[in-house]
Amino acid sequence: MSDVNQDHKLTLLRVVIKGLLLFLALDLLFIPLAPLHVLGQLSAYNLIFPGRVRLPYGENPDQAYNFSLYNLDAMFASHELSAGDKPANEYRVLLIGDSSVWGYLLKPEQTLSSNLNAAEFKLKDGRLLRSYNLGYPTLSLTKDLVILKYAMQYKPDLIVWLLTLESFPVNKQLDSPILQNNPATVQDLITTYSLNLDLHDPRFVLPRFWNSSLIGERRALADLLRLQLFGVMWAATGIDQYYPLTYDPPQENLANDQTFQGLQPPRLFLQDLSMEVLSAGHTLSGGVPIIFVNEPIFRSHGENSEVRYNFFYPRWAYDQYRQLLMQTCQAESWQCLDEWDLVPSNEFTNSAIHMTSHGTQLLANEIENAILSQAGP
Amino acid sequence: MSLIPLLLAICVSLIIGQFAKGRWRGWSLLIASTLAIYWLQPGIPIRHLDFWLHTACLVLTILIWVFTRSDELSVSHDNLLTGLILAGLILLIGITRYLGPICCLTPSRPPSFTQITLVIIAISSLALLVIRFSPGRAGWIYASILLILGLFIILKSEYLANMVSVFLRSVNAQSVELASPFDIRWLGFSYVAFRLLHTLRDRLSGKLPEVTLQEFVIYIIFFPAISAGPIDRVQRFTQDLRQPFTQSMETTLQGGQRILLGIFSKFVLADGLALFALNTINSSQVRSTGWLWVMLYAFALRIFFDFSGYTSIAIGMGQLLGIHLPENFERPYLKQNLTLFWNSWHITLAQWFRAYFFNPVTRALRSSPRNIPMPLIIFVGQLTTFILIGLWHGISWNFAIWGAWHGLGLFIHNRWTSWIRTRAIGMENRPAVQWMVGLGSTFLTFNFVSLGWVWFALSTPAQSWNTLLKLFGLV
Numbered sequence: 001m002s003d004v005n006q007d008h009k010l011t012l013l014r015v016v017i018k019g020l021l022l023f024l025a026l027d028l029l030f031i032p033l034a035p036l037h038v039l040g041q042l043s044a045y046n047l048i049f050p051g052r053v054r055l056p057y058g059e060n061p062d063q064a065y066n067f068s069l070y071n072l073d074a075m076f077a078s079h080e081l082s083a084g085d086k087p088a089n090e091y092r093v094l095l096i097g098d099s100s101v102w103g104y105l106l107k108p109e110q111t112l113s114s115n116l117n118a119a120e121f122k123l124k125d126g127r128l129l130r131s132y133n134l135g136y137p138t139l140s141l142t143k144d145l146v147i148l149k150y151a152m153q154y155k156p157d158l159i160v161w162l163l164t165l166e167s168f169p170v171n172k173q174l175d176s177p178i179l180q181n182n183p184a185t186v187q188d189l190i191t192t193y194s195l196n197l198d199l200h201d202p203r204f205v206l207p208r209f210w211n212s213s214l215i216g217e218r219r220a221l222a223d224l225l226r227l228q229l230f231g232v233m234w235a236a237t238g239i240d241q242y243y244p245l246t247y248d249p250p251q252e253n254l255a256n257d258q259t260f261q262g263l264q265p266p267r268l269f270l271q272d273l274s275m276e277v278l279s280a281g282h283t284l285s286g287g288v289p290i291i292f293v294n295e296p297i298f299r300s301h302g303e304n305s306e307v308r309y310n311f312f313y314p315r316w317a318y319d320q321y322r323q324l325l326m327q328t329c330q331a332e333s334w335q336c337l338d339e340w341d342l343v344p345s346n347e348f349t350n351s352a353i354h355m356t357s358h359g360t361q362l363l364a365n366e367i368e369n370a371i372l373s374q375a376g377p
Numbered sequence: 378m379s380l381i382p383l384l385l386a387i388c389v390s391l392i393i394g395q396f397a398k399g400r401w402r403g404w405s406l407l408i409a410s411t412l413a414i415y416w417l418q419p420g421i422p423i424r425h426l427d428f429w430l431h432t433a434c435l436v437l438t439i440l441i442w443v444f445t446r447s448d449e450l451s452v453s454h455d456n457l458l459t460g461l462i463l464a465g466l467i468l469l470i471g472i473t474r475y476l477g478p479i480c481c482l483t484p485s486r487p488p489s490f491t492q493i494t495l496v497i498i499a500i501s502s503l504a505l506l507v508i509r510f511s512p513g514r515a516g517w518i519y520a521s522i523l524l525i526l527g528l529f530i531i532l533k534s535e536y537l538a539n540m541v542s543v544f545l546r547s548v549n550a551q552s553v554e555l556a557s558p559f560d561i562r563w564l565g566f567s568y569v570a571f572r573l574l575h576t577l578r579d580r581l582s583g584k585l586p587e588v589t590l591q592e593f594v595i596y597i598i599f600f601p602a603i604s605a606g607p608i609d610r611v612q613r614f615t616q617d618l619r620q621p622f623t624q625s626m627e628t629t630l631q632g633g634q635r636i637l638l639g640i641f642s643k644f645v646l647a648d649g650l651a652l653f654a655l656n657t658i659n660s661s662q663v664r665s666t667g668w669l670w671v672m673l674y675a676f677a678l679r680i681f682f683d684f685s686g687y688t689s690i691a692i693g694m695g696q697l698l699g700i701h702l703p704e705n706f707e708r709p710y711l712k713q714n715l716t717l718f719w720n721s722w723h724i725t726l727a728q729w730f731r732a733y734f735f736n737p738v739t740r741a742l743r744s745s746p747r748n749i750p751m752p753l754i755i756f757v758g759q760l761t762t763f764i765l766i767g768l769w770h771g772i773s774w775n776f777a778i779w780g781a782w783h784g785l786g787l788f789i790h791n792r793w794t795s796w797i798r799t800r801a802i803g804m805e806n807r808p809a810v811q812w813m814v815g816l817g818s819t820f821l822t823f824n825f826v827s828l829g830w831v832w833f834a835l836s837t838p839a840q841s842w843n844t845l846l847k848l849f850g851l852v
Contacts, residue, residue, distance in 0.1 A: 012626045063658070225649065232653035232675070236668030 030214040039224055040073030043082070049231035051080030052240060053108045054133040055147075056227060064242040065233035069223040070181035072150050078227055081132045086155050091123050091375060093131040094151050096144045097162030100295055100353045101135025103360070105247070108238060110357040111135075112162075115364035116371070123375050129368075131160070138176035139166045141277035142197065146178070146185055148281055152288075158374055159290045160367060161281060164297065164353055165321040166312050168273040169261040170196055174203045181205050193280035196271075247350040251311045252302030260317035268320035275328055282334065291370050292336045294325060296343035296363060298352040310352035337370055339363060378604050380644060382417060383690065386600060387636055389413075390697040394624040402622065406595045406698065407459065411435065411466045412482060413600035418564045420484035423542065424549045428487045430563045432467055434598065436500050437525075439463065441573050442593040443504045444517040445580040459590040460504075464497045518577050525570050525577075532563060534772040565603040567769065571729055572597050576611055578733055588615050601694035605687035607705040608725040614700065622699030635693030643686030650679035655834045660844045669848055676834050677827040681710065684723070710826070713818035714794075715786045718826060726766065735762040755791055760784035770833070775841060779832035786825055 045051050055075050058066035069075065076082055086092055095101050095113050103111030113133035121129040132154075134147050144161060151159075166172070173179075174197060179186050183204040190197050210216050234240055258265050263272055282290060297318070298310045308314045322338060329336035347359030355363065378386075389409050397405035414431045421427045439460065470482050471493040487493070507517065531537045538558035545560070546553050576593070579585040588596070588611060596614045653659075654676040655669075663669045685706040695702040709722035719727050739758040742749050760781060767780025804811055828845065835841045846852040 012629055015626075015630070061652075065652075226652065229649055229652040232668065232671060233659065236653070236664065236672060237659065237662040238664060239662055 027214040030217065031209065031212045034212065036071060036217060036220055036224075037073055039221070040071040040075075041077050043074065043077035044228050044231050045078040045234075046080065046083040049235040051083050052078050052234060053080055053114070054102050054111065054240065055079060055136050056240075057102065057137050058241055060242040061226070061230070064240065065230045065237065066240040067223070067226065067230070068177070069220075069227060070178055071220060071224060072146070072178075072182060072185070074224050074227055076150055078231070079132070079134075081134070081151070081154050089127050090130045091127040091158070092154070092156045093129065093158045093160060093371060094134050094148075094154070094156040095131055095160045095162065096147050096151070097135045097295065098139050098144075098164065098167060098353065099135065099137035099351075100164075100355060100360075101133065101162050102137050103133065103135070104137060104241070104351075104354045105243065105349045106355075106357060106360060107243075108240060110360060112360050112364055112367070115361050116368055119368065121368065121372070123372075129371065129375070131371075135162070136178065138178065139164070140173050140176045140179065141167045141274050141281075142173040142186065142189070142195065143176040143179055145189055145193075145277050145281055145284070146182065149185070149189065149284055152284065152286070156285075156288050158371060159281075159285055159288060160293060160371070161278075161290055162293045162295045163278075163325070164295050164312075165260075165273075165318055166353075168275070168321065169263075170272065170274050172261065173197055173274055173277070174201050183207075189280065193276070193283065195280060196274060196276055249350065250298040250300070250345075250348050250352050252300050252305075254300055254302065254304040254308045254311065256304045256307055258307060258314050258316065260314050263317065265314070265316040268317050268324065270324055270328075273321065273324065275324070278328070278334070279332065282332070289335065289374055291367070291374060292325075292329060292334055293363075293367060293370075294322060294336070294338045294340050295353060296339050296341065296355065296359065298348040299341065299345055301345065312352045335370070335374065337366065339366055342366060378417060378687070380640075383640070386413065387690075387694060387697075390601065390632075390694040391624075391629075394622070394629075394697040394699060398623075399621070402699070403591050403595065403618065404462070406599070406618075407462065407591050408466065410595055410598045410600040410603070411463060412470070414565065414598050414603055415470050415483050417600075417604060418484060419562055421560055421562060422551075422555065423545045423560050424551060425485070425488040426545065426560070427484050428470070430566075432493075432496065434563075434566070434569055435463060435467065435594070436496075437521075437573065438569070438594050438597045439500070439504060439590065440507075441521050441577060442588075442590050443507050444514055444521055445576055445585055446508070453589070456590040459594065460501070463594065464501065467497060468493060515581070518580055522574060522577050525573055528566070529570055530772065532561060532566060533768065533770075534558075565598075568603065568606050568608060569597055571608045571726075572611070574733065575608070575729065579611070584612075586612050586615065592618055599695075599700065601691040601698070601700075602702055605684065605691065606723075606725060607688055607691065607703050608729050609702055613703070617700045620699065624697065624699070628696050628699070632693045632696030635689050635696060637693075639686045639689030639691075639693060641686070642682040642689060647679050647683035647686055650675045650682065654679040655831070655844075657834075657836045657840065660835055660840065660847075663847075666848060666850050669844070673827055673830065673848065676830050677710070677823075680830065680833075681706070710823050711819060712822055713815055714822055715783070715790045715825065716794075718822055719783070719787065726769075730762050730766055734765060735759070738762070752788075752792065756788045759787045759791070763787070773836075774838050775832050775836060778838060778841070779829055782829045782832060786829070 052066075056066055056078055057068050058064035059068070061067040081094075093116070095116075101112055108114060111133055112135075113131040116129065116131040119129075123129065134151055136143060136147060141163070144167070148159065148161070173195075174186070180203050183206055186197075186204070187199050189195060190199055208216075214221075260268075278292065297313065299305075300308065300310050306315070309318055318340075322340060326336060326338060328334070343355055343359040343362055347356045347362070348354060349356055393402065393405045393409060414434060415428065418427045418431055421430075468490070471487045471490050473482050474487045474489070531541055535558040538561045539556055542556040542558065542560035543553050546556050576585055592615050593611075595618065596609070596611050599609075599614070602609065653672055655672040656676075659672060660669075663672060688705040692702045692704070703725055705724050705726075707721040707724065709718050712718045712721055735758050738761060739754050742754040742757060761784070763782075763784030764777050764780040766783075767776040767778070770776045770779075804814070828848070831844050831848070832838075832841050835844060843852060
């Protein structure tokens with residue numbers, strides 16, 4: 001009897017060891033295969049579920065039916081932009097920028113791209129103006145550049161890049177988690193376009209050996225699956241962000257503080273801003289025209305509003321930024337729009353750049369004019 | 378239960394099954410189960426309540442064993458030793474209060490050593506007094522039944538649980554404004570209560586076997602089955618417990634397979650489906666009937682995989698420990714009628730209610746001098762049984778309606794079966810027709826059950842009714 005038990009124990013041990021070895025082999029095989037890139041492109045969006053009208057982003061997945069992930073392939077595969085080949089009769093406009101383009105607190109049908117599409121404008125050559133929302137809610141021009149690089153495969157006819165000063169400071173460029181978790185893409189851009197950023201910035205999440213294994217990438221894999229499962233709720237409800245019942249409006253009474261991102265008045269210099277990222281964008285677009293738009297900001301009328309426009313911007317910095325941006329546009333012959341004061345203060349929601357539906361519509365009207373003049377008679 | 382505590386519980390099961398032999402098996406299970414109930418309890422904002430709830434669970438278990446005990450067993454050395462070990466364990470958990478940050482057995486700091494000691498002395502004295510003088514055991518048993526039912530009602534009623542929370546907060550000098558029914562989360566109490574009621578009822582009917590205190594406590598708080606069942610019978614459980622057990626390759630692999638299946642069901646399938654399963658919020662957001670059906674089916678599957686997943690894990694862990702817990706699910710959604718569904722869905726709960734409610738009620742009605750017609754007896758029995766099963770999930774209109782939905786469904790099926798029996802003669806000779814009817818019946822049963830989940834998943838009758846109308850495109 002004890003011999004039988006001994007045999008059972010040995011067999012069990014062998015089963016356990018074999019199981020562990022197989023698992024280890026599979027775990028390690030994941031490293032050279034690095035399949036996340038390919039897996040990210042497999043998507044039920046645009047197949048079973050309609051494509052998302054904006055890139056996946058969200059901090060409250062249970063209520064937003066959306067969440068932030070770092071797999072650019074998966075993010076784009078879930079977007080309506082990936083619905084198939086570009087139709088011959090489409091004049092494709094890609095909108096890139098921050099949360100105001102993405103449409104924070106706005107429903108999908110209220111965003112800038114939806115406003116532009118609502119008019120169903122046809123160019124004289126018969127092509128239909130169709131814009132796509134590629135905004136992403138973090139403030140960094142380098143993040144916009146990464147998205148632009150990825151978006152170029154979708155053959156745009158025009159790019160509209162919305163800007164605000166908060167996206168320009170050099171030290172802010174790599175704050176965005178999506179950049180930190182895509183180090184190879186960002187490092188490639190830094191090298192190719194000689195961006196004024198550190199290739200070895202400690203904020204990069206570099207792939208370590210074990211982190212690239214099946215176990216190490218379990219979160220990324222789970223995120224791919226979650227994105228597909230949330231497709232049901234996107235299809236069923238059309239909801240892709242959490243809308244709180246109440247929120248705090250932009251601050252009217254401001255601190256008597258002149259500093260901006262560690263910079264002191266009176267002068268803002270070109271080297272304080274990552275203007276070279278815009279040049280890189282221009283080069284990257286390879287002849288596809290870009291319209292740069294300095295987006296509207298909330299202008300306070302409360303305490304210390306003579307010092308600051310809003311919580312983000314002291315007047316001296318913002319005024320000089322506008323000047324520097326327009327000078328650069330002129331020098332580089334870029335098409336630029338300065339819409340900083342287009343939207344009245346009561347048309348902002350919870351921050352100095354998040355607009356209401358009506359505010360967004362006002363901006364859309366201006367951009368539509370610019371697009372039409374760019375697209376030709 | 379989350380994955381990490383679960384994996385630890387599996388490891389403990391493997392170690393006990395492998396190394397604890399003979400009488401050590403019982404002691405190991407007793408110690409592991411006692412520590413587990415404290416450890417698995419989620420944190421509660423009311424001071425020390427997470428400790429006291431499970432101490433109360435142990436106290437209740439010991440007292441009910443005393444009330445239902447057999448005279449020969451009550452004074453045995455083993456029973457005294459079990460009592461001492463339990464007291465020692467409670468004190469040991471209490472001592473972790475003084476270990477500061479390394480305290481890990483309870484979600485919050487346990488109460489003072491003096492308080493715990495006083496409670497142990499009081500309970501021991503009560504138990505010894507009952508054993509010594511034992512004045513009319515039936516009275517104690519009825520009092521215990523009432524106490525458990527009372528606790529049950531409090532825990533399942535949001536209003537009453539909130540009142541208890543207010544009371545406990547005021548006693549503890551904590552903010553009464555923050556009182557919530559969720560403050561009284563007593564992990565596994567439902568299952569503990571069912572097992573205790575079963576032993577009390579079986580004691581009254583003379584069916585309760587002689588069990589030692591050690592066996593009784595292990596049966597009540599057996600750690601693999603504490604949070605989600607199944608509800609075993611003490612007669613069957615103690616049989617397994619008394620059998621010598623050697624963990625063989627076969628049992629380990631069977632148990633391991635079952636655990637893996639359970640983990641996959643719960644943490645992959647159920648948790649994945651939960652992302653789009655019907656709930657109070659998304660039912661009002663959905664824009665199309667088609668997707669609403671998808672969400673409803675997702676709920677139906679989610680609740681199955683969730684519950685059956687936990688059951689599989691419990692059964693698997695039981696196998697590692699030599700305890701063959703009963704099955705709770707047997708492919709319920711593939712059944713061809715509602716009666717078969719309820720014979721394969723949460724089987725142990727349905728059996729419990731059948732044994733301790735449905736059968737006594739119908740028996741009483743049948744023997745009534747008023748000569749009540751049989752269909753009426755079935756109607757009353759099934760409706761009341763299922764309303765009670767519904768209320769077991771929580772005292773609310775929706776759970777009651779969900780119960781009534783199934784009670785009525787079962788009654789209608791019962792009547793239909795009687796009616797069709799004489800009219801479907803010759804069907805057995807037509808396999809194709811039989812197959813088609815079977816398929817249609819499965820489809821119908823699954824959808825009837827799924828539609829019933831609308832009452833279960835949502836919080837108000839109005840919202841549920843509206844969702845049902847929406848499902849049929851009537852809104």
